[in-house]
Structures are given as C-alpha cells and as structure tokens.
Amino acid sequence: xxxxxxxxxxxxxxxxxxxxxxxxxxxxxxxxxxxxxxxxxxxxxxxxxxxxxxxxxxxxxxxxxxxxxxxxxxxxxxxxxxxxxxxxxxxxxxxxxxxxxxxxxxxxxxxxxxxxxxxxxxxxxxxxxxxxxxxxxxxxxxxxxxxxxxxxxxxxxxxxxxxxxxxxxxxxxxxxxxxxxxxxxxxxxxxxxxxxxxxxxxxxxxxxxxxxxxxxxxxxxxxxxxxxxxxxxxxxxxxxxxxxxxxxxxxxxxxxxxxxxxxxxxxxxxxxxxxxxxxxxxxxxxxxxxxxxxxxxxxxxxxxxxxxxxxxxxxxxxxxxxxxxxxxxxxxxxxxxxxxxxxxxxxxxxxxxxxxxxxxxxxxxxxxxxxxxxxxxxxxxxxxxxxxxx
Amino acid sequence: xxxxxxxxxxxxxxxxxxxxxxxxxxxxxxxxxxxxxxxxxxxxxxxxxxxxxxxxxxxxxxxxxxxxxxxxxxxxxxxxxxxxxxxxxxxxxxxxxxxxxxxxxxxxxxxxxxxxxxxxxxxxxxxxxxxxxxxxxxxxxxxxxxxxxxxxxxxxxxxxxxxxxxxxxxxxxxxxxxxxxxxxxxxxxxxxxxxxxxxxxxxxxxxxxxxxxxxxxxxxxxxxxxxxxxxxxxxxxxxxxxxxxxxxxxxxxxxxxxxxxxxxxxxxxxxxxxxxxxxxxxxxxxxxxxxxxxxxxxxxxxxxxxxxxxxxxxxxxxxxxxxxxxxxxxxxxxxxxxxxxxxxxxxxxxxxx
Numbered sequence: 044x045x046x047x048x049x050x051x052x053x054x055x056x057x058x059x060x061x062x063x064x065x066x067x068x069x070x071x072x073x074x075x076x077x078x079x080x081x082x083x084x085x086x087x088x089x090x091x092x093x094x095x096x097x098x099x100x101x102x103x104x105x106x107x108x109x110x111x112x113x114x115x116x117x118x119x120x121x122x123x124x125x126x127x128x129x130x131x132x133x134x135x136x137x138x139x140x141x142x143x144x145x146x147x148x149x150x151x152x153x154x155x156x157x158x159x160x161x162x163x164x165x166x167x168x169x170x171x172x173x174x175x176x177x178x179x180x181x182x183x184x185x186x187x188x189x190x191x192x193x194x195x196x197x198x199x200x201x202x203x204x205x206x207x208x209x210x211x212x213x214x215x216x217x218x219x220x221x222x223x224x225x226x227x228x229x230x231x232x233x234x235x236x237x238x239x240x241x242x243x244x245x246x247x248x249x250x251x252x253x254x255x256x257x258x259x260x261x262x263x264x265x266x267x268x269x270x271x272x273x274x275x276x277x278x279x280x281x282x283x284x285x286x287x288x289x290x291x292x293x294x295x296x297x298x299x300x301x302x303x304x305x306x307x308x309x310x311x312x313x314x315x316x317x318x319x320x321x322x323x324x325x326x327x328x329x330x331x332x333x334x335x336x337x338x339x340x341x342x343x344x345x346x347x348x349x350x351x352x353x354x355x356x357x358x359x360x361x362x363x364x365x366x367x368x369x370x371x372x373x374x375x376x377x378x379x380x381x382x383x384x385x386x387x388x389x390x391x392x393x394x395x396x397x398x399x400x401x402x403x404x405x406x407x408x409x410x411x412x413x414x415x416x417x418x419x420x421x422x423x424x425x426x427x428x429x430x431x432x433x
Numbered sequence: 434x435x436x437x438x439x440x441x442x443x444x445x446x447x448x449x450x451x452x453x454x455x456x457x458x459x460x461x462x463x464x465x466x467x468x469x470x471x472x473x474x475x476x477x478x479x480x481x482x483x484x485x486x487x488x489x490x491x492x493x494x495x496x497x498x499x500x501x502x503x504x505x506x507x508x509x510x511x512x513x514x515x516x517x518x519x520x521x522x523x524x525x526x527x528x529x530x531x532x533x534x535x536x537x538x539x540x541x542x543x544x545x546x547x548x549x550x551x552x553x554x555x556x557x558x559x560x561x562x563x564x565x566x567x568x569x570x571x572x573x574x575x576x577x578x579x580x581x582x583x584x585x586x587x588x589x590x591x592x593x594x595x596x597x598x599x600x601x602x603x604x605x606x607x608x609x610x611x612x613x614x615x616x617x618x619x620x621x622x623x624x625x626x627x628x629x630x631x632x633x634x635x636x637x638x639x640x641x642x643x644x645x646x647x648x649x650x651x652x653x654x655x656x657x658x659x660x661x662x663x664x665x666x667x668x669x670x671x672x673x674x675x676x677x678x679x680x681x682x683x684x685x686x687x688x689x690x691x692x693x694x695x696x697x698x699x700x701x702x703x704x705x706x707x708x709x710x711x712x713x714x715x716x717x718x719x720x721x722x723x724x725x726x727x728x729x730x731x732x733x734x735x736x737x738x739x740x741x742x743x744x745x746x747x748x749x750x751x752x753x754x755x756x757x758x759x760x761x762x763x764x765x766x767x768x769x770x771x772x773x774x775x776x777x778x779x780x781x782x783x784x785x786x
Contacts, residue, residue, distance in 0.1 A: 044435060044436060044437070044438060044439065044442070044503055044703065044706075044707045045434055045435045045707075046434065046436070046704060046707050046708075046711070046713075047434065047711070048434060049434060052434070118434065307781075307783075310783045314783075319783065324778070325771075325774060327778070327783065328725075328774035328775070328777055328778050328783075329725075329774065331722075331777050331778065331781055331783070332721070332722045332725045332726055332773075332774065332777050333726070335701070335718060335719065335722035335777070336697050336698075336700065336701045336722060336726045337697075339697070339700040339701040339704040339705075339719070339722070339723075340696075340697055340700045342436075342700070342704055343436045343699075343700040343703075343704065345434065346434045346435055346436035346437075347436060349434035349435065350434075350435055350436075350437065357696075360689075360692065360693050360696060360697075363689075363693060364693060364697065417686070419689075420685065420686040420689040420690075421682075421685070421686075423689035423692060423693075424682075424685035424686065424688060424689050425685075427689075427692060428665060428685075428688055428689065428692060430665075430668070430669070430679045430680065430685050430688065431669070431676070431677050431679055431680040432680060433680050433681065433682050433685070
C-alpha cells in the first residue's frame, strides 16, 4: 500500500493551488450571496471562470493535445476536481459539454465535428445541454420516443426532452433520438441540434429551489442537418453508455472536500452558540466520520486510477454514498441550526457562511439525476453482486 | 500510489487464510465457544504464537514480527472471517503495550511465544457512566475491581489502567466470569490486591488505542465480508414464489447497501492502517473514523444477514449469530463508538464545547 501522491501528482497539485490562489477572486459561496446576483449574472460569472481555466490549460486535460489536452492522468483529473472543490471555485458552466459530449466527439465523432464543436465548448462560447430524459423515459431511458426521421440532407425531429440541465442558457443540445421504433437499443441515434433551429422551443422549469437551472425542450418538425449525427445511425445508445463512463471520475474526494468545509462551518456556527454539545455534538461527529469514510473511498479510487485501472461499478456505490450523505448532512444542519437555518439567502439574518436552505433543497436532486439511487442499486445488485434478474 | 496490498502483505493474507481454515474451522471453534471455560484451546494458541501472530506488531528485537498496522488489519480481517475465538486481539494489544512501556523484556518475549497470556484491564464499571476509578494503586499495591477484563481466566499478567498510570500485575487473580452474548470472547470481573509494577503513564495507550481501533475495525470488516458472502449464497439458492429470493428487488437493494458498507469499511480500515504505519498526520482521525464506521456498518450487515435468512437465521444451529454477537462486542470495546466519535472531533479540531 502507498497512499502518498507521487511527486508528479504533488507538483501538479501545488501548481494548481498556486494558480487558484492568484486567479480565483472570491469563493463561489460569496458570488452566490452577492445581493446583486441573478441567475443570468451567475451564469456569466461561471462562463468567465471557465474561460480562465481554459486559457490556463485546465480544461479537457485528459484529451489529445490537438484538442487542448495535456495528457493528464485520471489522478490529476481527480486532484483537479478536489482542489477546485476545496477552493470553492464556481462550478464549470459547460460541464455537460466537456464532461459528456467532448469524450463522445473525441471517440465517436468525425474530424469535422471535433473542429467545429470542441474549441467553443472549451472556451464557454457555446454552452451545451443534454437531451436524454423524456416525460415517458427517465430511469427506463431506452424507452425514449423523440423521433428523428431522415428526409434528404436533414433529420426531422419530433418529440420532447425534459429535466434538461442548462436548457435555458444553452446554445446547443445533444439528443438521443429514436431512428428505429422496433429496435429498443439499436434504434437510438446521437444527434446535435442548435437550439435556435425553427421548431425547437426551450421552456424553463422552475425547480423546488425557485431557480430554473433545468427546462424542457420541444421538437416540432425541427430540421437538423444530417452531418450533425455523431457516429452512425443506431449507435446512439452505445455512445451514450460509453460516454457516461467518462463522467465517472473519482468524485468522492471532491465531494468530501466540499462537505468537510461546510461541516467545519456548521461546527463553528454551533460552537459560537454553545451548541456543540450533547446530541448535536454526536450528530456532527457522525457526519464527520461518514465524510471521512467518503474521503477514504476517494483516496482508494485515486489509487485505483494510479494503478492504471479503469473505474468500474464502484462509481455506482460512490454516487449512492455522496448523494445520500448530502441529504443527511443538509437535513441535520438545518435541524441543529434551528429555524434560522431555513432563511433564504435574500432574508435579513441569513447566515453568511453557507446557504443552508438552498443546500437543503438541492440535496434532494442528487439522488435523482445521473441515474437515481434506485437505478444505481439495481446496477450494483446485477453487475457486482450477480443477483438474478427480477 | 497503490491501495492494493504489497506482495508480502498478500502472502500474509493468503497464508493466514490457509492457517485459519485448517486451525480454526467454525465447527471446531463452536465447540470451544460453547464448552471451553477459557475460551480457547492451548494447542491452537501455541500454533498461533509460533506463526508469529501474537507478537505481530512487536519489534523484532523484542521477540515479535516487527510488522505494522496494515499487517495487523490483514490478520484481523481473516480472524473476523472465521469468527476466531480466543484472546488473539487482546494479546496483540497487551504485547504492544508491554513493548511500548519497555522494561518487561522477559514477559514480552514469553507473551510473543504464547507461553504467557497478557491482556489489558480498563473498564471501571459494568455499565456506562463510571464515576470513580474502581482500582487504585496505594503504596505499591493495586487494590479494587476491574470489569470486562478480557480472558482474565487465562491471563498470566494484566496491564491495568489506574489514575497513577498503567500497572502490571501477575496471576493468580480473583476472577468472576461474566458471560456476555459474544461466544468468542471471555470477560470477567477481577478484584485486585496485588503488588503492582508501574508500566508507564496513560499516554502509552495512545499508540495502542490506534492499533485497537484498526484491529477491531478490520475484524469487523472480515465479519461483514463473511456475512455478505453467506447471505449472497443463501438468497441465490433459497426459493420462494418460484424464484430465488435474491431475484426480489426488496432484497437486492438492501444487499447493495450491505456491499456499500463493506467496501466503505474496507477503504476506511486500510487507509487508517496505512496512515498509522506512514506516520501520516491524518492517522488519529482515520483510526477513529474506521472504528466508529465499522461498528455501525457491521451491526447493519450482520442484522440484515439474520433477517434475510429468515427463521433459520434466528437459530442457534446456524453460524450467523456467532458473527452478529461478535460484531456487537467489537463495536462496544476497543474504543466504543461514543469514544471514537469524540476522538474524531478532537482530531478534526472541533474541540469547542
């Protein structure tokens, strides 16, 4: 066993820390709390931050050099995530483009598609959203019905996507379309659509936080150029599944950094009022322990990467752990803080450290998106434990 | 960077598994557990010592193996898998304490060789909330009572925690066995009026407590792993409503939870062990984390093992209860969850009250 970072990884971390020290003006938390902040201004703040990261060569680090990559290892990518979380940097705006579509284009796209789409994706000039879920296809994604029918040089797209993150701000959407209604998996294709195409309408959906970070996208006879097909007709499902695997970095470490920071702030807030005692003290201690277990899982995952092994089904366990811990943590935080924990950030008297109310509400999303906890447990049961089909 | 064990550590794991498979099959262990007042068999104990398992973490020039916390975790995990009865973990910690104190060379050597059993007596009360130290040193003699003394009935010497520091006393002892739910363990109340030798200050417990946390958490890990394996085997064969019960989602999701606990415990235990050996600054927090989490996780995993076995799971005949009970003891001793939570807060710097 050796859980020390290699000298190379340490050098990368230190260089990144130094860069963050000079380039991150203020923590994201403070940007969020700015009284003048609107959803639009926050998007622009994130866009500007993404541009800085891009110019410093920190985006698409693992991609081939011609696409801005620097041959970064999985370990360096995980360190990157963890350091950004520790510094409380704004979340990367074009995360769906860079996290999902980028790898799809690099592995399955044409040279022309890569040239056209990757540079503005990295610079934040074109924001992408993901058109996977539909009103009738959530956990059972392969039952999707949005149809793309070839008509000359164009696909004619009809249908509806929903829970489309960044939909209200995006310029483009990558869409899983049905090209063969008789073939459940082989009848799905991966198509790129510009959102200002006639026949495409984006409608924001208001979330329980009051924000509209996601929306729904309607397609009515939208004509999309044939060259916007990624891979071949019928390869969409395979592309989507391989691409989702890239999403699975070592996220435990980054989450544990973020939770550790907020947990420390919670403990301080309680101690200030003489409330880090009794049952509250025990609850904080249990959260601390669970978060340290998450850190241990993250370190283990990092070491697994360092040995050159690809992440497997551990990512399902990882996601169940952090998303369910998030809920327990945020619920407990509000309980321990008392009614003041529910104050909206716009309210007089709201705590300046963490937007506890928003975090509490947001924690309900993590167990649903990117494969619900139920789907993750199905994956663990089938693929890791080898249990029989239900 | 590497989470996997080194080649030597993997060899230790496989040789330990082979050894326990032959020397401590459950059928034989059950006889010891149910019939032997001392809680272990002398020939097996000598074998354990000859293999170097008792002096595992004692430096080689003191008669031990000179191995670290990772190796302790490896052996403890295997001991958990077979629900090993007897004083192995208690004796490892007793030897570690003697080694840390220095000055008891001959006793330490005999302990490592298995000729003497030395354990640690700490509890001042049978129930939570001891107000007063129950044993004190006055004029060189230890007087008073200690509770839940592990394997006192077979101990040749005891290291006893007192307000004046840790003292060593020698058999014979006035021992009243106090049977608990755990068949693999033997506890007793011991009343002392003994000449006492000072081993050192209570701070000697710091290093020992970390080994205790790692060792007991690793044993809990082995217990959990074995319980998960037994449960998987059962749900794949037991049929109801014309299908194996493992096909029901109600069970599948809970089995996924069990795996999550087992694998997370594994991460926490081996990271803690590595931190101890590497002298990493995270060691105190990592050790407290491993033990606190493992205790809770094992209770869940062993409890689910009983539940998923149904009626047979509640029988004396099936082995499952041995693991369930052992897990409960390991959870409450070697630094209880309550103590570990407090240590975690302290290690993380959350000391304000």
